Amino acid sequence: MTVSIFDLFSIGIGPSSSHTVGPMRAARTFVEKLEKQFGLAKIQGLQITLYGSLSLTGKGHGTDKALVLGLLGVKPEEAEPDTVPALMQQIHTTQTLALFKQHTLPFSLDKDILYNDHETLPHHVNGMLFRAYDSSASCIAENIFYSIGGGFIVDNEQLQHKRPLTVTKKVPYPYETAKQLMDFCNADNKKISEIVNANELIWRDQGEIDSKILKIWKTMAQSIEKGCSTKGILPGGLEVRRRAPVLYEKLTEQDKTGNQDNTMGWLNCFAMAVNEENAAGGKVVTAPTNGASGIIPAVLYYHLTTIPKSEHEAHICQFLLTAAGIGVLYKKRASISGAEVGCQGEVGVACSMASGALAEVLGGNVYQVENAAEIGMEHHLGLTCDPINGLVQIPCIERNGMAAVRAVNAARLALMEDGQHIVSLDKVIKTMMKTGEDMLSIYKETSQGGLAVNHPEC
Numbered sequence: 001m002t003v004s005i006f007d008l009f010s011i012g013i014g015p016s017s018s019h020t021v022g023p024m025r026a027a028r029t030f031v032e033k034l035e036k037q038f039g040l041a042k043i044q045g046l047q048i049t050l051y052g053s054l055s056l057t058g059k060g061h062g063t064d065k066a067l068v069l070g071l072l073g074v075k076p077e078e079a080e081p082d083t084v085p086a087l088m089q090q091i092h093t094t095q096t097l098a099l100f101k102q103h104t105l106p107f108s109l110d111k112d113i114l115y116n117d118h119e120t121l122p123h124h125v126n127g128m129l130f131r132a133y134d135s136s137a138s139c140i141a142e143n144i145f146y147s148i149g150g151g152f153i154v155d156n157e158q159l160q161h162k163r164p165l166t167v168t169k170k171v172p173y174p175y176e177t178a179k180q181l182m183d184f185c186n187a188d189n190k191k192i193s194e195i196v197n198a199n200e201l202i203w204r205d206q207g208e209i210d211s212k213i214l215k216i217w218k219t220m221a222q223s224i225e226k227g228c229s230t231k232g233i234l235p236g237g238l239e240v241r242r243r244a245p246v247l248y249e250k251l252t253e254q255d256k257t258g259n260q261d262n263t264m265g266w267l268n269c270f271a272m273a274v275n276e277e278n279a280a281g282g283k284v285v286t287a288p289t290n291g292a293s294g295i296i297p298a299v300l301y302y303h304l305t306t307i308p309k310s311e312h313e314a315h316i317c318q319f320l321l322t323a324a325g326i327g328v329l330y331k332k333r334a335s336i337s338g339a340e341v342g343c344q345g346e347v348g349v350a351c352s353m354a355s356g357a358l359a360e361v362l363g364g365n366v367y368q369v370e371n372a373a374e375i376g377m378e379h380h381l382g383l384t385c386d387p388i389n390g391l392v393q394i395p396c397i398e399r400n401g402m403a404a405v406r407a408v409n410a411a412r413l414a415l416m417e418d419g420q421h422i423v424s425l426d427k428v429i430k431t432m433m434k435t436g437e438d439m440l441s442i443y444k445e446t447s448q449g450g451l452a453v454n455h456p457e458c
């Protein structure tokens, strides 16, 4: 399986890659298949059933809105968050929906999107069953999709025929483990970012790679800047106040005096800004998921404030390529889905990616980078996913700030030493997966355990 940097970093809308971006892609793919097989005009009814974690926390995560956008033909990177409330209202009022904005059919948000809390489909906890009906109300097509984390989807057909999740291409450096990645680096005297870049060249030329990375970064930076300047209460009913703008104002004031180190404050501020945007359904980049989308941008944004502007583009590309190289290891060997392995697979992985990437742009050798990535995950092992009310707000927003600070700490610690250490990155990835498998499902994005059930008594 070959995973591109742009599979890991994809532009979409909040609040959840597995509950928003994945379902949007699945709905769009289902309609594409219907169009090819029957033509849209034959479709007179649709029903979507959500299972497992998608059912339990789908409402809080905006899965219904994502499905509707996908049915309308919208791709995650094209979604305009500001238009979604009016769209939903229109569908609710007219009880109709236009597939791919072309073919109108009856559609009820209440009756045609069903939440099955009692069952989980066999292959993954984030299952969706799509059915299409003709004019005589006969079911003419059905397909099961799974949203497997980070916006990645897989359907039943792919599973039955064991088709790969992404196109398999022959890359010059086919690594599956951190050890193999480091061996390639040593053999060809390359950095991790250079190995990842060389693999990426099988899909596109250097100009396109650079411009796509800079576009990803532009969206990340915009989510920080919008989050730092947008005040108010986040949607969903928890009455969570957006805190990033307040932090931004205070830190700006404190910086004027110049007599205190505000590194941690700014990291918190930038990470929380992105996650508040995400929680508000705004535009963010999966890094590697929406719930953990603040950590990598915050660390990189802060790093850029410490170097000359002339070096920004080079550092942005190097940082994001290295981060992707590390993220791919988790994607291939473990999981980046909170519903599968808890928050260690989202915030933990993002922290590991950011730690390693920062170590590399600060001049670390491959052993120090691997060490930083390992530290970034080691101290997130066992981290549960227990969002209150199924909203990606508490503990998610603050947790991104904590992990951004931890990533800088991990990189600094690794750079103080020579990279020799006892627990390897490969071992910690394996441990993370096993810990996730052993974790009770109530701690895996179901909102049935932890803070999600205990907060009313506090």
Ligand code: SF4
Pocket (backbone or CB within 6 Å): 291, 292, 338, 342, 343, 344, 346, 347, 384, 385, 386, 387, 391, 392, 393, 395, 396, 445
């Ligand atoms: S607790 Fe972690 S994994 Fe769960 S929704 Fe929040 S950020 Fe995602």
